[in-house]
Amino acid sequence: MARLTLKEKLAILSDAAKYDASCASSGSTRRDSRDGKGLGSNEGSGICHAYAPDGRCISLLKILMTNFCIYDCAYCINRVSSNVQRARFSVEEVVQLTIEFYRRNYIEGLFLSSGIIRSPDATMADMVRIARKLREEENFRGYIHLKTIPDAAPELIEEAGRLADRLSINVELPTDASVKQHAPEKSPDQIRRAMADVRLRRQAAKDRSHTGKRPPRFAPAGQSTQVIVGADGANDATILGQSTRLYGSYGLKRVYYSAFSPIPDASSRLPLISPPLQREHRLYQADWLLRFYDFQLDEITGVAPGGNLDLEVDPKLAWALANRAQFPVDVNHASREMLLRVPGFGVKTVNRILGTRRHRRVRYEDLLRIGASMKKARSFITAQGWSPGALTDSADLRARFTPPPEQLSLF
Amino acid sequence: MTGRVTLPRIGTEAAWRRAARGFLSAGVPPEDLRWTDAAAPQGLFDDEADVPDGAREIRVPRAFAAMSNAVIWHNDADRFDRLYAFLWRLQREPGLMRDRGDVQLAHLRRMEKAVHRCKHKMKAFVRFREISAPQDGRRQFAAWFEPTHHTVEFTATFFARRFADMDWRIYTPDVSAIFEDGRLRFGLDVPRPELPGDASEDLWVTYFRNIFNPARLKVQAMQSEMPKKYWHNMPEAASIPELIAEAPARARAMAAAAPTLPPVRTARVQEVARAQAPDHWSGPREGFAAALSGCTRCPLHRGATQAVPGAGPETAALMIVGEQPGDLEDLQGRPFVGPAGQLLDAALADAGVPRAEVYLTNAVKHFKYVTRGKRRIHQRPNTSEIDHCRWWLEAELARVRPTVVLALGATAAQALTGEGAGILKRRGATERGRHGGAVMISLHPAHILRVPVPAEQARLRRALTDDLAAAFATCRGADARIGR
Numbered sequence: 056m057a058r059l060t061l062k063e064k065l066a067i068l069s070d071a072a073k074y075d076a077s078c079a080s081s082g083s084t085r086r087d088s089r090d091g092k093g094l095g096s097n098e099g100s101g102i103c104h105a106y107a108p109d110g111r112c113i114s115l116l117k118i119l120m121t122n123f124c125i126y127d128c129a130y131c132i133n134r135v136s137s138n139v140q141r142a143r144f145s146v147e148e149v150v151q152l153t154i155e156f157y158r159r160n161y162i163e164g165l166f167l168s169s170g171i172i173r174s175p176d177a178t179m180a181d182m183v184r185i186a187r188k189l190r191e192e193e194n195f196r197g198y199i200h201l202k203t204i205p206d207a208a209p210e211l212i213e214e215a216g217r218l219a220d221r222l223s224i225n226v227e228l229p230t231d232a233s234v235k236q237h238a239p240e241k242s243p244d245q246i247r248r249a250m251a252d253v254r255l256r257r258q259a260a261k262d263r264s265h266t267g268k269r270p271p272r273f274a275p276a277g278q279s280t281q282v283i284v285g286a287d288g289a290n291d292a293t294i295l296g297q298s299t300r301l302y303g304s305y306g307l308k309r310v311y312y313s314a315f316s317p318i319p320d321a322s323s324r325l326p327l328i329s330p331p332l333q334r335e336h337r338l339y340q341a342d343w344l345l346r347f348y349d350f351q352l353d354e355i356t357g358v359a360p361g362g363n364l365d366l367e368v369d370p371k372l373a374w375a376l377a378n379r380a381q382f383p384v385d386v387n388h389a390s391r392e393m394l395l396r397v398p399g400f401g402v403k404t405v406n407r408i409l410g411t412r413r414h415r416r417v418r419y420e421d422l423l424r425i426g427a428s429m430k431k432a433r434s435f436i437t438a439q440g441w442s443p444g445a446l447t448d449s450a451d452l453r454a455r456f457t458p459p460p461e462q463l464s465l466f
Numbered sequence: 467m468t469g470r471v472t473l474p475r476i477g478t479e480a481a482w483r484r485a486a487r488g489f490l491s492a493g494v495p496p497e498d499l500r501w502t503d504a505a506a507p508q509g510l511f512d513d514e515a516d517v518p519d520g521a522r523e524i525r526v527p528r529a530f531a532a533m534s535n536a537v538i539w540h541n542d543a544d545r546f547d548r549l550y551a552f553l554w555r556l557q558r559e560p561g562l563m564r565d566r567g568d569v570q571l572a573h574l575r576r577m578e579k580a581v582h583r584c585k586h587k588m589k590a591f592v593r594f595r596e597i598s599a600p601q602d603g604r605r606q607f608a609a610w611f612e613p614t615h616h617t618v619e620f621t622a623t624f625f626a627r628r629f630a631d632m633d634w635r636i637y638t639p640d641v642s643a644i645f646e647d648g649r650l651r652f653g654l655d656v657p658r659p660e661l662p663g664d665a666s667e668d669l670w671v672t673y674f675r676n677i678f679n680p681a682r683l684k685v686q687a688m689q690s691e692m693p694k695k696y697w698h699n700m701p702e703a704a705s706i707p708e709l710i711a712e713a714p715a716r717a718r719a720m721a722a723a724a725p726t727l728p729p730v731r732t733a734r735v736q737e738v739a740r741a742q743a744p745d746h747w748s749g750p751r752e753g754f755a756a757a758l759s760g761c762t763r764c765p766l767h768r769g770a771t772q773a774v775p776g777a778g779p780e781t782a783a784l785m786i787v788g789e790q791p792g793d794l795e796d797l798q799g800r801p802f803v804g805p806a807g808q809l810l811d812a813a814l815a816d817a818g819v820p821r822a823e824v825y826l827t828n829a830v831k832h833f834k835y836v837t838r839g840k841r842r843i844h845q846r847p848n849t850s851e852i853d854h855c856r857w858w859l860e861a862e863l864a865r866v867r868p869t870v871v872l873a874l875g876a877t878a879a880q881a882l883t884g885e886g887a888g889i890l891k892r893r894g895a896t897e898r899g900r901h902g903g904a905v906m907i908s909l910h911p912a913h914i915l916r917v918p919v920p921a922e923q924a925r926l927r928r929a930l931t932d933d934l935a936a937a938f939a940t941c942r943g944a945d946a947r948i949g950r
Contacts, residue, residue, distance in 0.1 A: 061669070062668070062669060062672050065669055065672050065673055065676070066672050066675075066676045067676075069672075069673050069676040069677045070676040070677075072677070073676070073677050073678070073679050074679075087627035087628065087630070088627065088628065088629075088630045088631060089626070089627050089630050090630070091630045091631050091648055092631070093630075093631065094628075094629070094631055094632075095628055096624075096627045096628040098624070098627075102586070102589050102590050103590055103691065104590050104591070105590075105591075105674060105692065105700065105702055106687070106688040106691050106692040107674065107677055107678040107679075107688065107709075108678055108683060108684070108685055108688050108706055108709050108710050108713065109678055109679045109680075109682040109683060109684055109688070110682070110684030110685075110686070110687025110688050110691075111679075111682075111684075112691065113674070113677060116673065117677060118673075125735050125736065125738070125739035126739075127732075127736065135728070135732050135735050135736060136728035136729070136732045137726075137728075138726050138728075138729055152669065155666045155669075156666065156669075156670060156673075158594065158596075158605070158607065158629070158632065159593060159594045159595070159596075159607070159664070159666055159667075159670070160592050160593060160594050160609070160625075160629075161593070161670050171739075231768070240739070244759065244772060247771045247772070248771060248772055248799070250771075251771045251772075251796070251797040251798075252797075254797060255797055255798065299837045300769050300837060302837070302840055303835075303837035303838075303839075303840055303841060303842045304769075304771060304796070304797075304842060305797075306840065314682070316679055316681045316682060317681045317717060317720040317721055318720065319720055319723070320723065320725075320726055321720070321723070321725065322725065323725035327720065327721050329681075329721075330681055330682050332682060332684070346840075349839070351838075352837070407566035408566075410564040410565070410566055411564070411565050411566045411567045413561075413564065414561060414564065414565045415565070415567075417567060418567070420567070421566075421567030422567075424566070424567050424568075424569070424572035425566050425567060425572075
């Protein structure tokens with residue numbers, strides 16, 4: 056076999072990496088290289104350096120170290136039984152690509168993942184070598200996200216956490232049963248234990264010792280995971296239930312939902328579908344409601360017929376339509392908790408309403424200037440000079456928010 | 467009479483602050499001033515107003531300072547007038563910054579947002595090219611960029627913090643930033659330079675083309691975040707039309723392709739993988755712990771990280787049974803390591819019972835909880851769960867064969883004796899357990915932790931300590947009799 060050029064390898068190994076949704080580069084420690092001795096900075100908020108036509112942001116150089124893999128996960132392009140072309144980067148090649156891309160301001164850092172070669176330990180050790188070389192030889196101070204192999208040795212995970220900003224371990228599918236079915240070599244128990252281990256190490260890294268000395272930081276941007284949506288029969292209630300458990304148990308920063316997307320050379324065990332993009336979008340919205348809007352899981356799933364979120368209206372609107380007795384809400388008197396439940400009001404909007412309300416009564420026009428989405432909100436609120444009248448309880452309220460019915464084509 | 471105030475195009479922010487402070491201090495109202503920057507055409511009739519010395523101290527809310535520092539760089543000609551007029555009002559209405567519904571404030575906030583967005587896009591979309599060999603050990607880079615607002619000075623420090631070990635220049639049609647030998651300076655109206663080609667650009671375009679997933683075309687989402695006006699200075703953007711055009715056909719081809727046969731090496735590779743040595747986590751592959759870890763007798767295994775087996779010597783005379791693992795026990799896989807465990811440790815020490823000689827376990831082996839926000843709240847196991855898990859507790863009893871079992875709390879008492887009620891009345895006494903051995907009843911340390919009154923808490927803690935000591939003494943006595 057002819058040796059692949061760096062460009063050919065990059066094409067293969069970035070193509071293989073695109074099914075990982077995460078590209079975040081935010082929330083790590085603040086640092087820069089003003090001392091002139093290193094390269095890179097991290098200032099809290101992430102930067103998306105480009106967007107691909109799939110609407111996804113490109114913040115990190117997201118590549119696999121290799122797409123050789125000994126596992127046979129049905130949903131994965133890199134499974135051992137697939138016929139995709141295989142390639143492998145050397146440690147130096149990944150370091151060089153990262154540094155050269157970073158210097159040209161193409162990226163915020165590196166997101167390194169890998170197929171499992173030889174053994175989980177051998178694979179993780181190679182990934183850690185790349186991160187170590189970047190940090191210690193190149194003095195790279197940009198962002199590093201390492202995909203953690205759940206079965207790798209604890210000392211490798213320890214070192215990975217000290218070098219990287221974020222670690223992630225994918226739970227892959229919503230239930231243990233479907234992981235066993237579609238990813239026979241992966242163990243859901245082991246994935247959970249590894250996430251528990253990362254959480255404990257992060258906690259330990261925050262405790263000062265009795266001398267007041269801080270232990271080295273461990274994955275300061277936290278850990279995240281990804282679950283594939285639509286590959287198995289799990290409904291949204293199951294998926295959100297899993298996310299709630301994961302956030303609560305392991306302090307995850309994010310659960311990414313990835314609509315099961317067609318891959319080249321798909322497995323006959325898992326037929327391809329058109330990716331359920333709208334469902335993925337609704338899951339993210341519900342996830343936000345759970346984390347930032349103080350919604351409880353059963354409130355969201357309770358208004359989801361058959362356990363699946365309404366695809367036509369967003370989950371907050373769906374909840375409001377089903378709980379109209381609690382509306383209209385008076386923006387001049389309602390509590391913060393209740394304002395957060397108004398469709399069309401975000402966290403920023405609510406903060407601004409609360410600020411303005413200390414000076415004077417809030418009018419409809421104020422809400423427009425504040426940035427509320429009044430097309431949605433107006434049916435659910437009263438303000439100075441505004442009352443929705445019978446709108447809140449009107450029978451066709453839902454129809455006002457759903458897309459107009461389309462006539463079926465005859466041909 | 468109105469006076470003109472002309473602010474320089476470099477160092478605008480400091481000049482604006484000085485001028486605004488001076489005029490405000492001298493009480494010059496907004497309608498007497500006409501603010502411009504040096505690039506704007508100068509009116510015929512206005513005379514340049516002299517900036518008075520700021521004798522009076524001017525105080526502004528921090529929120530205004532942050533906002534004005536962004537609005538200054540907006541490209542609207544009236545930005546300074548708006549800021550000064552608002553500042554004038556702010557002196558009389560000190561709480562104005564919090565009134566987000568105010569028309570003028572809303573306008574300024576919109577301008578601020580536009581400038582911040584422009585700054586953010588500049589951080590994101592500037593593309594450097596390497597322009598020559600390193601000089602004095604510093605690599606040489608340059609970029610051409612066209613910002614919407616005057617954001618170069620506002621953003622340049624970001625690049626200085628990030629790329630301090632190389633020399634770089636960002637040329638724009640307006641202000642250009644030049645960073646050489648660790649010093650940042652600005653130039654005006656520098657002509658657009660010819661930048662040489664850069665081999666890394668080809669790799670970057672390769673990356674861009676391959677990270678795109680043709681099955682999820684969302685052109686609108688891309689364009690709202692990466693507007694077309696930036697495209698002509700971004701090397702990767704040239705491939706966008708082609709990627710969009712080809713995407714539907716590529717997605718169709720993937721769906722239509724027939725499944726292929728696995729490569730011949732598949733079986734061999736998997737055989738090697740299966741033959742691998744046990745990993746670091748799985749622990750014993752056989753025996754009690756291995757069997758317990760696979761337990762699915764009740765639904766609790768679904769939410770828990772792992773089943774937590776008992777810990778301690780299998781020859782222990784005293785076995786202490788708690789309720790179930792808590793948050794930390796679930797994460798660590800060991801019993802009694804959380805707050806309740808620490809209280810138990812302290813009570814054991816007070817009672818003179820060495821923990822290393824005791825077998826510690828729980829009546830239920832998986833953590834039962836409900837999630838509230840980001841926390842897991844403990845839930846008491848129900849009778850069915852206790853009954854399902856008794857199978858494991860009895861297996862432990864059969865293996866350890868303790869002289870005395872100390873049941874902490876109602877769940878343990880129920881599992882061991884079949885009766886969970888009346889713990890406070892029953893504590894301290896010895897009962898006969900379902901397994902035929904002696905069971906002593908005491909309080910669960912987690913219950914003691916929840917008691918709000920300190921005196922009562924101390925009393926219950928003493929009770930637990932007494933029970934531990936009594937149970938241990940019973941074991942010692944029995945050991946002496948049977949000569950253990």
